[in-house]
Amino acid sequence: MGRPGACGTRHRGRTARPRRRARRGRRGGARGRPARRPRHDLPRGLRRGRRRGVGCRSGCRRGRRARTAAPARRLVSAPVAWAEARALARSAAPPPRAERVPLASALGRVLADPLVTAIPLPHFASAAMDGWAVRGAGPWRLGEDAAVEGGGPGHAPVLAAGEAVEIVTGAPVPDGAEAVLRAEAGSVADGVLQSVGETGRHDVEGRRHIRPAGAEAAPGDRLLEAGAVLTPPRIALAAATGADALAVRRRVRVALVLTGDEVVEAGVPGPGQVRDSFRVAIPAVLRALGGDVVAVHRVGDDEDATRVALSAGGIDLVLTTGGTGRSSADHVRAALAAAGAALLVPGMAIRPGGPTLLARMPDRLVLGLPGNPLAALLGLVALGAPLLSAWTGVDASTRTVVAANTLPGRARSTGLVPATLAGAEATPVAHLGSGMLRGLAAADVVLVVPPAGVAAGEPVEALALPWTG
């Protein structure tokens, strides 16, 4: 139940849970009947009137605040078509910014500048096998006096024709060396080295087992392009050039705002409660897209609390869940209006995930996801992925697969259909109610079904799921 205001009236927002229960009951078949309508739970138009001019007649704090609040702007407009909404999201991303990170923190980051080597790779000629560096056809004079001129710390000796020097894998070869004779292909007697058998002959005649300087790269070679994702071998390659840190695209700092009085974060939900689906899953999706959740706000069905959470400092992007609807228990749109946000995408012409929105505040963007779990995660993939991809450089491109079955279209909206893949053939999964998760949990891709539908055997666009790597 809501707490009474100072006036003793039970105010809208504080009485949201009973209304929620009634709503869940209607949608999901859970128990609950419409709760007694609280005094301030008026139809939206009347609520707006009260907010603007009347307030609570008893003069309690909530009423006074409502009287002085700026009039809410109306944030209702037509849903934006699939391609246009995604293009708007991409163009909303701020220009890329870079930061330097040590190699140890570079895994998965996106290179901001090309990797150019200043040194040859390898930067000296070295032995590829344990054995002897040799010059000439052999036999070879071996001994300490073979490793002579030019030798010394950091310098390889110089070999004369007919000379050999013992060498280990990775060691600099002496100048003049023409091959490395493997240990197992030579024998030494009385200070003279001979090659043994076919292997030895091949090693010497084939001038084998010397890795020349610069074989992999010359100074000034571009080894990786800007935009490359730093995998373990790419980090190792950077280390080989002598780099200790790399310039990478900055990640996006995200505040997650989870709305809903009925949402519980742990344990088995009680009657009318809903176990949170997003607290763990959404940060994981964002991580894959180049974002880090740096703050989590749990807010009830309350406009003021939602507005305050939208404005908390130190972040680049706010991601809200739930409350995107237009009922008396949904406050995201009104909170955005109260915070002075401009809606870039008020909703998308997609099913599910239609209420997904994108808004701009002076110092941040706001991605609003619907509360229904499948709708939210598909909204994140549909609108969040292109936004974050443009922002962080992480790849979110689509691919073309083949529809195994006919995929019916829907007038005026694009269908997002989770599917499994066998080769290039995609089959929709079961359990695709917008409040469900079982289908998405089994899916490999999300098919993008245009309003005209797709016939069996025809190509269809597919979105990668950020968590399938």
Ligand SMILES: Nc1nc2c(c(=O)[nH]1)N[C@H]1C(S)=C(S)[C@@H](COP(=O)(O)OP(=O)(O)OC[C@H]3O[C@@H](n4cnc5c(N)ncnc54)[C@H](O)[C@@H]3O)O[C@H]1N2
């Ligand atoms: N009259 C209309 N009603 C609805 C419409 C419509 O066009 N007209 N659209 C429907 C669609 S589509 C969607 S999607 C939802 C969007 O609703 P909200 O974004 O306002 O989400 P809520 O009402 O807050 O919650 C919906 C549903 O999701 C559950 N939820 C919320 N948060 C979580 C969470 N963290 N973890 C798991 N589940 C969560 C919540 O309990 C509700 O069951 O509106 C339709 N209605």
Ligand code: MOO
């Ligand atoms: O976004 Mo809603 O169905 O489309 O749940």
